[in-house]
Amino acid sequence: MRERESEKIRLGVSACLLGAEVRYDGGHKKDAFLTDTLGPFVEWVPVCPEVEIGLGVPRDALRLAGDDAAPRLVVQKTGEDLTARMRRYAETKTRQLEALGLHGYVLKRASPSCGLFRVRVYRERGRPNGGRGLYADALVRRFPALPVEEDGRLGDAAIRENFIERVFAFARWRAFLEATPRPRDLLAFHAAQKFAILAHSPAHHATLGRLAAAPGSHTRDKLGAYGALFMEALAIRATRARHANVLQHFAGLLKRQLDAPSRAELAELIQDYRGGLVPLVVPLTLVRHHALRLGLTDLADQVYLNPHPKELMLRNHV
Ligand code: SF4
Secondary structure (H helix, E strand, C coil): CCCCCCCCEEEEEEHHHHCCCCCCCCCCCCCHHHHHHHHHHEEEEEECHHHHCCCCCCCCCEEEECCCCCCEEEECCCCCECHHHHHHHHHHHHHHHHCCCCCEEEECCCCCCCCCCCEEEECCCCCCEEECCHHHHHHHHHCCCCCEEECHHHHCHHHHHHHHHHHHHHHHHHHHHHCCCCCCHHHHHHHHHHHHHHHHCHHHHHHHHHHHHCCCCCCHHHHHHHHHHHHHHHCCCCCHHHHHHHHHHHHHHHHHHCCHHHHHHHHHHHHHHHCCCCCCHHHHHHHHHHHHHCCCHHHHCCHHHCCCCHHHCHHHCC
16 A cells, blocks of 8 residues: 555644734744744644633633642733633543644644643742643643644754654655555565664664564554554654764665765765764665665655655754
C-alpha cells in the first residue's frame, strides 16, 4: 500500500501567537515564524482558553499557585480560584479537538493556562517553582503522542526542526491508519521511515522493526503500540553523530554505483557535517541527488531525505 498523501497539516495554537488580541492586557504575541513561514503549510486551529472560559479582554492577570504538581489557577489580584472552571473547559475542549485530528500544537510559553514547561507556580513562601499551565496539562494528557511545543523553544533551530519533523511524521502516520492497513502494510511504512527513526534512536529502530515484521502487525493493538513508539522515537534528539551515521549508511548503499571521485566527495561532506563545518542539508542533498540519478527508488523514497517541505529550510540550520 502506498501511503496516502496527507491532507493539509492541522495545528492547534494559542490564539495570541497568531496575532489575536486576546491577552490579559489586550495585546497579542504574534510569532512571525508561525504566521509567515509555517503558515502557508498549515491550517491553524486557534484557541484561547482564558477567553473561552468567559474572561474578558482586557482582564486581571492569572497565575498558578500552590503545589507545582497540581497547581491552582487563580486571579492574581483577588485570589479567585478558576481551577475547576478551567479544568471543566479543558476536558470538553480537548474532547472536541479529538474530532479535528490535529497533527500538532504550539502553545504560548509561561502562560498559566497555555504554558507547557516551567510555568511559575507561586507559593506562600519561597521562590516560585516550575509547573504546567492547566489547559496545556489537559492537552498533553489527552493526546500523549501529539507533537506539542512552546513558541519560545521554537527559536532553537534543533528543537524547531524536530517539532516540525514530528508534526509531518504524525500526519503521515494518521493518513496511514485512515487508509485501513492490511497485513504487511506496516512493514512498508516502516521501511520508508527507517532511516528517519535511526537518526533519533537506534534502539527504537530495532524494536519498531520487530513490531512491523511480526505476524498480525496490522491489528489495532499492534498498530497502537507501533504508533506510540514511533512518535516516542522521533521525540528523542537526533544528534549530529547519529545523523552522520545515517548518512554513512546511505553512502554504504550507494557505494557500488558511485565512481571513486563521487564516493570521496560524499565521504568528505559527511565528515564535514560530522565536524560541524556544513549543515545537514549539504550531504543530504548529495545523497538525494545520487539516489534519484541512479534510479534507486527505495533510497530516494526514504522519508529521511524529505521529512518536511524544503521551503521551510529547517535542515539548513542543524
Ligand atoms: S497564552 Fe493562551 S490563554 Fe493566554 S492569551 Fe494566549 S491563548 Fe489566551
